[in-house]
Amino acid sequence: MAVLKGALIGCGFFAVNQMHGWRDAEGARIVAICDRDPARLRAVGAEFGITRRYTSAEDLFADGGFDFVDIATTVRSHRPLVEMAARNGIPTICQKPIAPTMEDAKAMVAACAAAGVPLMVHENFRWQSPIRAAKAVTDSGAIGEVFWGRVSFRSAYDVYSGQPYLATGKRFIIEDLGIHALDIARCLFGDATSVTARTRRVNPNIVGEDVATMMLDHRGGITSIVDCSYATRLPVEPFPETLLEVDGSKGTLRLSQGYRLSVHSREGTEVTDVEPRLLPWASPPWHNIQESVSLIQQHWIDCLRSGREPDTSGRDNLKTFALVEASYRSAAKGRTVSVEEFL
Ligand code: NAD
Ligand code: 89V
Structure with missing residues (x-):
């Protein structure tokens, strides 16, 4: 089966764990990364050998070439980034907490449902x-x-x-x-x-x-x-x-x-x-x-492949x-x- 290509947005403190996880995952690999902080982008790109690097999520989506996106930014940016992914028809993982407010969280779940794209919250505990x-x-x-x-x-x-x-x-x-x-x-x-x-x-x-x-x-x-x-x-x-x-x-x-x-x-x-x-x-x-x-990353790959709803889907995480x-x-x-x- 073809390896799923992923893009990761947010190269901060916790994303390094996610990059390690993706490197070991069976059936997926990260092909592009994005962070508005060029120093963090450079550090993660160098550590994991990722050459496609973006300081703007809009530019990342415009170039495309990936099957899912992993959003590892802090909470304020979750709604705009998930909605951007939905507009681009890209299955999305979003770090917890899903959003700062219930209104934002519901809007994100609705946007993904309307676009027909799977949304999983990275609720890993x-x-x-x-x-x-x-x-x-x-x-x-x-x-x-x-x-x-x-x-x-x-x-x-x-x-x-x-x-x-x-x-x-x-x-x-x-x-x-x-x-x-x-x-x-x-x-x-x-x-x-x-x-x-x-x-x-x-x-x-x-x-x-x-x-x-x-x-x-x-x-x-x-x-x-x-x-x-x-x-x-x-x-x-x-x-x-x-x-x-x-x-x-x-x-x-x-x-x-x-x-x-x-x-x-x-x-x-x-x-x-x-x-x-x-x-x-x-x-x-x-x-x-x-x-x-x-x-949880392996669960996402299995769900994406089989068309199953992830245990911690956006809908569940509400x-x-x-x-x-x-x-x-x-x-x-x-x-x-x-x-x-x-x-
Ligand atoms: P962080 O501040 O260290 O990293 C966030 C990164 O995202 C920064 O480098 C920032 O420049 C970048 N960023 C923010 N908005 C952006 C945007 N619009 N476009 C591109 N880049 C953008 O934060 P962190 O500690 O890594 O936490 C990130 C998320 O992970 C948070 O939601 C946090 O709650 C969650 N987290 C989860 C776990 C867990 O076990 N599930 C553990 C720690 C943190
Ligand atoms: O898991 C988390 O969300 C982390 C920590 C364990 C430090 O609370 O922020």
Whole structure:
């Protein structure tokens, strides 16, 4: 089968992982890159041997010659770039968060649907292998009917040095990190109908909230807690591990720090090491996230080839983004917010 040709827009901090992922991917390769910053464009072009380089996305699309585009820019540019891709009939991957507002997110999904082009949001945390291992257990019925869960990410890792914009936005942890945890909650426990959230800022040197706690009511009756913090100093820094607690009618599952998956049922307790592979280009502690980049990219290739909708399609991701919006509204108003208010 012919190798799919891709173009990548945005050669910043995280895009380097995506470029590594594409280099290893089976069935796709990047043929052109774009960044409005010539220095970043040059650096990524040189590292990955890409000679077709553009400082303007308009010029990139005008020249064409690729089957899909991977948008790895920050959130403000997502809508114009996705709409540009739709106008050009190019299947599109867009980094999370899909957009700054629900109105923008819906417009992007509608533009791609109207143009008949697939849109996938690069929502990679549900593709982390420890999360997938946990999902395989809950899906197997080993712990019975799930009635309660917790998705937790608590750290004091300095994310601001690699991503300085995280310190300056009015919104921070729910929009940037909580969005991943909320998506994992949807993936494990089903769609949510309402959210009750509390936020606070502990670090005085940033603008947005760095601590958030959300309680979700899921459609099937499960209650979950999604909690995240970048102000939590622990004896051993767990970044970037997402920890899980799931209680079912026949047992329990715990994904604990150090990638230990423990499943307790009537048959006994089984503890498995589910640490992700250290890919040749990966660097701990980021290897967990880095592996998930490769996995979601392979999923995109498979979906594009088979005409299947990706798990985290634009359409699906509206439900995750609605949880972000509902969480901010709940925290601001001090009341439970229905997710329907945003969909
Ligand atoms: P960054 O600021 O380091 O890089 C963004 C790059 O995009 C910059 O080089 C900038 O010049 C370029 N750019 C912006 N607008 C452009 C435009 N219109 N045309 C061409 N180039 C443009 O940001 P980052 O930290 O790499 O984050 C990028 C995205 O990735 C964000 O949406 C962020 O939330 C997301 N991210 C995701 C993960 C994950 O695990 N999924 C991890 C980190 C960051
Ligand atoms: O995954 C992310 O979106 C990153 C980080 C893990 C630092 O929050 O921004």
